[in-house]
Amino acid sequence: MNKKITVTLVAVLVLLLGAFGIKSINNKNVQDGEKTITIEVLSEADNINKKEEIKTSEEKLGAVISNKEGYEIKSDGMLVKVENIDLSKSTNEYWHVSVNGEDAQVGVNDQVINDGDTIKFERIKFK
Numbered sequence: 001m002n003k004k005i006t007v008t009l010v011a012v013l014v015l016l017l018g019a020f021g022i023k024s025i026n027n028k029n030v031q032d033g034e035k036t037i038t039i040e041v042l043s044e045a046d047n048i049n050k051k052e053e054i055k056t057s058e059e060k061l062g063a064v065i066s067n068k069e070g071y072e073i074k075s076d077g078m079l080v081k082v083e084n085i086d087l088s089k090s091t092n093e094y095w096h097v098s099v100n101g102e103d104a105q106v107g108v109n110d111q112v113i114n115d116g117d118t119i120k121f122e123r124i125k126f127k
Contacts, residue, residue, distance in 0.1 A: 031059070031112075031113075031114045031115060032059070033057060034055060034056070034057050034115075035055070035056060035057070035113065035114060035115035035116075035117075036053060036054070036055050036056075036115060036116065037053070037054050037056065037064070037113050037115075037116070037117045037118070037119060038051055038052070038053050038054075038117070038118040038119070039051070039052045039053075039054060039065075039119050039120075039121070040052075040118060040119070040120040040121070041082055041083055041120075041121050041122075042120060042121070042122040042123070043082075043083075043085060043122070043123035044123070045123055046083075046085055046123070048083060048085075050083075056113075058113070059112060059113065060108075060109060060110060060111060060112060060113065061099075061108045061109075061111040061112075061113050061119060062077065062107070062108045062109030062110070062111065063109075064113065065079075065108065070082070070083050070084040071083075072086065072088070073107075073108055073109060074088070076107060077106065077107015077108050077109040077110055077111075078094075078107055078108075079095040079097060079107075079108050079121060080095065081095075082095050082121045082123075085123065087123070091126075092125055092126050093123060093124065093125050093126065094123075094124055094126065095121050095122070095123060095124075096120075096121070096122045096123075096124040097111070097119065097120070097121060098119070098120045098122070099111065099113075099117055099118070099119050099120075100117055100118055101118075
């Protein structure tokens, strides 16, 4: 077999294994069944400090909030609208997402939720 073909096949195999590995890492902590999460919204600019408890059987945060009126998620998973406050065109602010006090590491569409999680959406200015 030609060296180029062998190298190409190995590269494709490595890419496929990497993609499956990333998917399994993102889904490793998926909790099935009903769960209760708390959504906190904080925006000093709008004088909002709100908590809401939500019962859901969804596995990911995006599925939960995409059903809520006043929220919008871009296709890349970035949260751009919370409580009808749209920051999609803002050049100096964004909706910061944290889960149980830790910065979210993925977009809301990929954020796995578990029973008892507290998710905070906070209006933040870029530094």
